Amino acid sequence: MHASRRAAQNGATPALVTAFRFAITALGGALALVLTSMSLLSLRVARQVITPANRRPDTRLLDLDTQAQTVTLQRTADTVLPGRYGLFTTGTESYVKVGTVLSADDETVTRKLLTHVGSGAHLAPDAAFSGWYFSHPDELHLDWTPELIGSAVGPCPAWRFPAGDGTTWVVQVHGRGTTRSEALRAVPVFHALGITSLVVSYRNDGEAPRSRTGTYALGATEWRDVDAAIGFARRRGARRVIVMGWSMGGAIALQLALNSAHRDAIAGLVLDSPVIDWRVVLDYQAGIMNLPQPVTRLAIDALGSEWGTAFTRAGSPIPFDRLDVVARADELRHPVLILHSDDDGFVPSDASHDLLVARPDLVELEAFEVARHTKLWNYDQDRWSHAISDWMRRHDLSGATADS
CATH class of the missing domain: 1.20.5 (Single alpha-helices involved in coiled-coils or other helix-helix interfaces)
Structure with missing residues (x-):
């Protein structure tokens, strides 16, 4: 009232x-x-x-011409790239290699098949375009042996390609959501330099054992499995070890350079499209997905905080500060070669440029354009290979000049 x-x-x-x-x-x-x-x-x-995820389709297979040995794909920023690539599909073939772009319009791209596909073949429309190219060690036509690396989570499978006198090794570390086949492209480059390659797996990648939580730590724990691989190499005669990392493998390689018990044996790092600061990557990916800034900030806070582990089931917070190597640049002690495309499309090259500015005495950057994420070898194999070989020779890291 x-x-x-x-x-x-x-x-x-x-x-x-x-x-x-x-x-x-x-x-x-x-x-x-x-x-x-x-x-x-x-x-x-x-x-x-x-969360480790299976490979997801990122294009559509629109036509397969077994007579002309061509395939027509939905046009994307990747499928129109010049060079040689792989295509994951399902049906009578699970993986085929594709080469030259024969024609393209606003919606489609027709490429030459480099894997022979028989006339009775049927391939499903959903497909994933890949920079892998090589899917198995036999395709390199080099001697190799399967190995098992003992780590804290169990035996991690690896491939060893012996070369030179066996005193200089390169440990190859693949990226997030893929397997060690990703790194096979680099083996011939190092083999020609007389360097033994060890292509490794790590926890939760689908080949190595699963951790207790079954989740990625974005390099914060995975580096320990690769550290075990360096120990394996040293027991097999390696006196110097180069670590090459692809994408998240770059983050792992950098954590090795900062934390490894074998830092004295690490002679240098080669990083292809590397993650150098995860917060930069996550902000970029959120922008692509048109996520509001508050959503992105809360997601990063959840990943990096104790309270978030109950929801993410990560087991422990992601140490973003520890994984930010630009901020820790003064701790680096090894020469670093970065190969990165400025239109990467997945992991922006900003942090790679920032690391160069922070440590010009140690870091060299070979900046590509057009090549996209971890497809630099595919886009321009000669430039990519020469960049690595020249850098190795400048730093006296080829196997032919290994200390006796």
């Missing part, structure tokens, strides 16, 4: 007051719903970042 009288005295009717209160309640409920939705989305994004 008193409220109604005051409302009337102020010129507001009881009905208007009721409507106002209802609007405030509804607005509060809507705001709570928005905040809840944003929180759930943030946690979902955080969980996806650290």
